[in-house]
Amino acid sequence: MTRRVKEIIWFLGTCIIAYLIFDPGLTFNFQDSNIDINIHDTYFVISSLHVLILFIITLGFIVYLLRMLSYKFKNLTVNIIFLIISSLKILCFYSILKMVRAFIEMAGTTVYPPLSGPNIVHANNKFEPLYNTLLFIEVILIIFEIFVVYKIITIYRKKQQENNI
Numbered sequence: 001m002t003r004r005v006k007e008i009i010w011f012l013g014t015c016i017i018a019y020l021i022f023d024p025g026l027t028f029n030f031q032d033s034n035i036d037i038n039i040h041d042t043y044f045v046i047s048s049l050h051v052l053i054l055f056i057i058t059l060g061f062i063v064y065l066l067r068m069l070s071y072k073f074k075n076l077t078v079n080i081i082f083l084i085i086s087s088l089k090i091l092c093f094y095s096i097l098k099m100v101r102a103f104i105e106m107a108g109t110t111v112y113p114p115l116s117g118p119n120i121v122h123a124n125n126k127f128e129p130l131y132n133t134l135l136f137i138e139v140i141l142i143i144f145e146i147f148v149v150y151k152i153i154t155i156y157r158k159k160q161q162e163n164n165i
Contacts, residue, residue, distance in 0.1 A: 003075070014059055014060050021055070035051055061082075061085050064081055068082045083149065090138065093141065097131065
């Protein structure tokens with residue numbers, strides 16, 4: 001069995017396991033299935049498919065991180081799949097950061113009558129610690145992805161130099 005076939009099996013297995021954890025009843029009903037989140041009298045309706053995709057990316061990130069570290073960065077296919085999943089994870093965190101930032105800004109000011117009066121600015125929003133934590137995780141993910149790219153490049157340059165000698 002070639003490496004690529006093995007990686008396809010690993011990737012599909014990860015997706016199947018993520019789906020079975022997400023939907024153990026195997027209902028396959030994503031069009032009517034939504035997740036409702038209530039935060040301070042504001043309802044957010046999120047499609048179950050989007051949550052499933054986020055869950056698959058998270059589980060794939062963990063699985064391929066462990067596989068990449070167990071191979072010590074020497075399996076190029078695993079490294080590339082990890083970099084793709086890691087990039088998707090960074091994009092997901094960026095979208096979540098934008099949403100949390102909007103919560104901070106929306107709850108940040110209040111306009112009292114008369115409308116010509118000054119805005120009242122609220123400080124120390126409850127979402128600020130969440131935003132700072134997510135921003136820290138985002139920065140760590142980006143730094144780690146840069147480190148992985150550096151490590152992959154150095155290993156494959158060393159391998160090329162050994163093959164040329």
